[in-house]
Amino acid sequence: xxxxxxxxxxxxxxxxxxxxxxxxxxxxxxxxxxxxxxxxxxxxxxxxxxxxxxxxxxxxxxxxxxxxxxxxxxxxxxxxxxxxxxxxxxxxxxxxxxxxxxxxxxxxxxxxxxxxxxxxxxxxxxxxxxxxxxxxxxxxxxxxxxxxxxxxxxxxxxxxxxxxxxxxxxxxxxxxxxxxxxxxxxxxxxxxxxxxxxxxxxxxxxxxxxxxxxxxxxxxxxxxxxxxxxxxxxxxxxxxxxxxxxxxxxxxxxxxxxxxxxxxxx
Numbered sequence: 101x102x103x104x105x106x107x108x109x110x111x112x113x114x115x116x117x118x119x120x121x122x123x124x125x126x127x128x129x130x131x132x133x134x135x136x137x138x139x140x141x142x143x144x145x146x147x148x149x150x151x152x153x154x155x156x157x158x159x160x161x162x163x164x165x166x167x168x169x170x171x172x173x174x175x176x177x178x179x180x181x182x183x184x185x186x187x188x189x190x191x192x193x194x195x196x197x198x199x200x201x202x203x204x205x206x207x208x209x210x211x212x213x214x215x216x217x218x219x220x221x222x223x224x225x226x227x228x229x230x231x232x233x234x235x236x237x238x239x240x241x242x243x244x245x246x247x248x249x250x251x252x253x254x255x256x257x258x259x260x261x262x263x264x265x266x267x268x269x270x271x272x273x274x275x276x277x278x279x280x281x282x283x284x285x286x287x288x289x290x291x292x293x294x295x296x297x298x299x300x301x302x303x304x305x306x307x308x309x310x311x312x313x314x315x316x317x318x319x320x321x322x323x324x325x326x327x328x329x330x331x332x333x334x335x336x337x338x339x340x341x342x343x344x345x346x347x348x349x350x351x352x353x354x355x356x357x358x359x360x361x362x363x364x365x366x
Contacts, residue, residue, distance in 0.1 A: 121299050121330070130327045131186050131320070131321075131334060135189045138191045146334065149190055153193050156193065156231050157231060157233040157234065157235050158284075159179075159183050159237070160235065161237060170241055171239075174241075174323065174325040175319070175325075176325065176326050176329065177319065179333070182333065183333060190337070196231040202228075212224065232285075234282045237333065240277070240278075272298055272299075273325075274328070275296065275329050276294060276332055277335070277336045279291075279333070279336045279340055281340065290344075290347070292340075293343065294339075295332050295338070297328050297330075297335060299324065
């Protein structure tokens with residue numbers, strides 16, 4: 101009876117167990133805290149930081165891309181709020197909202213032109229800030245699979261059937277993310293960066309006990325998948341910022357878009 105109780109404690113300890121996400125080849129946690137202007141609170145110490153912004157940027161998420169459809173499967177919302185937090189905390193760009201905030205601004209402009217707003221509201225044309233760059237994210241999920249190895253719980257006399265059903269696998273979950281930075285005036289791609297994150301998850305036991313290891317609400321700060329994606333995006337962004345510190349514009353002989361140097365025969 102003692103042996104059965106000990107194994108049950110082991111099962112409880114392993115149920116839904118997963119490690120914290122690892123950024124790239126290093127270690128660290130996920131995005132947290134807040135940002136207000138250039139000031140930050142409780143930002144991840146591993147997030148790259150700039151002394152001054154490089155320009156303004158909007159986050160352009162392609163909702164028609166195949167990867168976007170998987171977000172709901174993992175109880176994850178749009179990546180835009182997450183990336184806005186990461187970018188503003190870094191102070192490398194000033195974030196421009198081209199979503200609901202712009203719609204609200206257009207509504208205010210309509211009210212001003214109709215005469216409904218007070219004269220002291222200073223709501224007038226020509227106040228919106230241009231977005232110098234667009235940042236586009238994408239995600240590649242890698243679920244548990246061939247990289248898993250047996251957890252090796254073994255056999256306990258009298259309850260072997262239960263343990264056989266419960267014996268999970270130790271599997272590596274990973275996610276890779278890509279960030280593209282495009283100059284809005286010229287449509288020239290300025291930078292591209294791919295990042296990754298991984299953790300180890302012990303599966304099977306939680307399912308037998310009827311537990312949901314992912315949690316009820318989900319999100320980038322609460323679910324294992326969300327934390328994994330967040331860590332991968334931070335890795336992508338850190339690598340992009342590191343490259344931008346040494347940025348040199350690409351020059352083509354004769355000028356960009358003037359025909360290029362790879363000529364075709366007559």
